Every structure is written in C-alpha cells, then in structure tokens.
Amino acid sequence: MIPASLVDTHAHVQTRHFDADRVETLERARGAGVGALLCVGYDLPTSRAAVTLARAYPDFARASVGLHPNDAQGASAADLETLEALAAEPEVVAIGETGLDYYRDRSSPARQAEVFAWHLRLAEQVAKPVVVHNRDADADAAVHLERSAARRPSGQPPGVLHCFSSEDPVFLQRMLDAGYFVSIAGPVTFRNSRGLPDVVARVPEDRLVVETDCPYLAPEPHRGRRNEPAYVRHTAERLAQLRHISFDALTHHLWTASCLLFPAFGSLPRATPA
Numbered sequence: 166m167i168p169a170s171l172v173d174t175h176a177h178v179q180t181r182h183f184d185a186d187r188v189e190t191l192e193r194a195r196g197a198g199v200g201a202l203l204c205v206g207y208d209l210p211t212s213r214a215a216v217t218l219a220r221a222y223p224d225f226a227r228a229s230v231g232l233h234p235n236d237a238q239g240a241s242a243a244d245l246e247t248l249e250a251l252a253a254e255p256e257v258v259a260i261g262e263t264g265l266d267y268y269r270d271r272s273s274p275a276r277q278a279e280v281f282a283w284h285l286r287l288a289e290q291v292a293k294p295v296v297v298h299n300r301d302a303d304a305d306a307a308v309h310l311e312r313s314a315a316r317r318p319s320g321q322p323p324g325v326l327h328c329f330s331s332e333d334p335v336f337l338q339r340m341l342d343a344g345y346f347v348s349i350a351g352p353v354t355f356r357n358s359r360g361l362p363d364v365v366a367r368v369p370e371d372r373l374v375v376e377t378d379c380p381y382l383a384p385e386p387h388r389g390r391r392n393e394p395a396y397v398r399h400t401a402e403r404l405a406q407l408r409h410i411s412f413d414a415l416t417h418h419l420w421t422a423s424c425l426l427f428p429a430f431g432s433l434p435r436a437t438p439a
C-alpha cells in the first residue's frame with residue numbers, strides 16, 4: 166500500500182508572510198509528508214497569486230479564488246467579473262474563501278449575504294466546491310449553504326466549512342446532511358479547544374479534512390508564531406488521538422476525504438511521509 170500523504174486544504178502561502186522563504190516553506194511541507202495543498206485567495210490579488218502558485222507547483226498545489234466576507238463591502242462588479250474569469254482556470258479547484266463573518270463588522274451583513282450568494286452561484290456554475298468562512302453566523306450561513314447544496318446535482322460535493330468553529334451540534338448535523346465537508350485547523354490542539362473535540366468525534370471519516378489556515382492559527386507546539394503547511398501534521402496527530410485511531414489510518418481517511426472534496430488532488434503524486 167502506498168503511504169498516504171497529508172493534505173493542507175487551506176493555506177495562504179501566496180501571501181507576503183512567505184515572501185522571504187516560500188520555496189523553503191513548501192520544501193518543509195513535503196518533508197513533513199504533505200502531498201497536496203490548496204492555496205486559498207481572499208481578495209483579488211491573493212486569488213491571482215494563488216493561481217500563479219498553483220501553476221508553479223503543478224504536482225503539489227491547486228488554487229481557490231474568492232473574496233473574504235470582510236472585503237465584501239468594497240467589491241465592485243468589475244471585481245466579480247475578474248473572479249468569474251479566474252474561476253474557470255484549470256488550476257482553480259474551488260471557490261472561496263467566501264461566507265459570513267458577524268464577528269467583525271467591516272462589511273454589512275446584507276452586503277456579505279449578497280456577495281456570499283454570488284459566490285455560491287458561481288461555484289455551482291463551474292461545478293467546483295465552495296470554501297466557506299463562517300464566524301458567528303451559523304443560522305444565516307446554514308440557509309445559504311442548504312439552498313446551494315440543493316441546487317447541485319446529486320453526488321457533487323458542495324463544499325467545505327473551513328476552520329470549523331461552531332459549537333452547535335444542530336448546525337453541524339445540518340451541514341453534514343447537506344453534504345458539506347468539515348475542515349479542522351490548529352485550534353483543536355489548544356488546551357481551550359472547547360467544542361472542537363466533540364465536532365471531530367461527530368464528523369464521518371469521509372467528510373473530515375484538515376488545514377493550517379497559515380500564516381494564522383499555528384497549532385501547538387508552535388502556537389503564537391507564523392503557521393506553515395508542515396505544521397498540519399500536529400493538527401492531524403491530535404485528530405488521530407481524538408478519534409482513537411493510528412496516525413497512518415487517520416492520514417488515509419484524510420487523503421480519501423480530501424480527494425472526494427477536490428478530485429484533482431487524486432491525480433497528484435503522493436509524497437511519502439517522512
């Protein structure tokens with residue numbers, strides 16, 4: 166059996182935080198057994214840069230393009246047109262990050278809803294999953310996401326809730342019922358990870374994926390410093406512990422789930438874990 170490799174399903178390695186050592190960062194990721202990475206945009210420049218990075222690393226990286234809800238307020242019609250063009254690129258395997266963020270008030274909830282709905286329609290059109298940012302907006306996010314999933318052909322994965330943070334088991338179940346994947350980030354390794362261990366226990370193995378959200382949210386033992394894709398291993402180790410399975414078994418489940426969510430990952434050569 167080929168050893169499965171880890172997948173970082175949400176990394177912002179195209180940003181300035183990695184300008185000084187991007188090549189080394191990606192080398193460290195491979196060395197840590199990361200075989201695939203989704204480079205996620207959150208505005209136009211980072212979406213373009215995500216596509217450029219995916220082109221530079223065709224055997225390792227793919228891109229997602231979108232506007233973060235915090236940037237929804239200023240999004241122009243021309244910006245959305247540009248995104249629509251990017252969304253059709255072959256390196257782009259997902260749309261986002263997009264969603265609702267009621268924790269910050271940089272965009273009005275009404276404008277966030279408009280731009281989120283626009284992204285969902287785009288994702289449906291291009292038949293690619295959506296990468297969802299949801300912060301303190303469970304009820305409204307669920308309505309949008311259930312509608313979008315219902316409009317998809319059956320069997321097509323509607324998307325992933327990135328850096329899952331809701332503590333409401335009813336919300337989690339609604340999202341699983343609608344076909345969404347759940348991505349767990351570094352906070353699950355924190356001592357005060359609150360409801361996350363319970364979430365990890367409830368998500369079926371073919372719907373659970375892992376991410377860094379780097380440069381943010383470094384897992385223990387790197388908490389508080391710059392995060393990077395190699396550290397996804399620490400988060401995966403914690404997930405194996407919480408699910409009472411071996412690291413190898415968990416890695417296989419994560420790889421399988423990641424390829425269901427992003428079928429393009431299935432054609433990448435898998436790195437052998439170090």
Ligand SMILES: [Zn+2]
Binds near residue numbers: 175177205262378
């Ligand atoms: Zn992110």
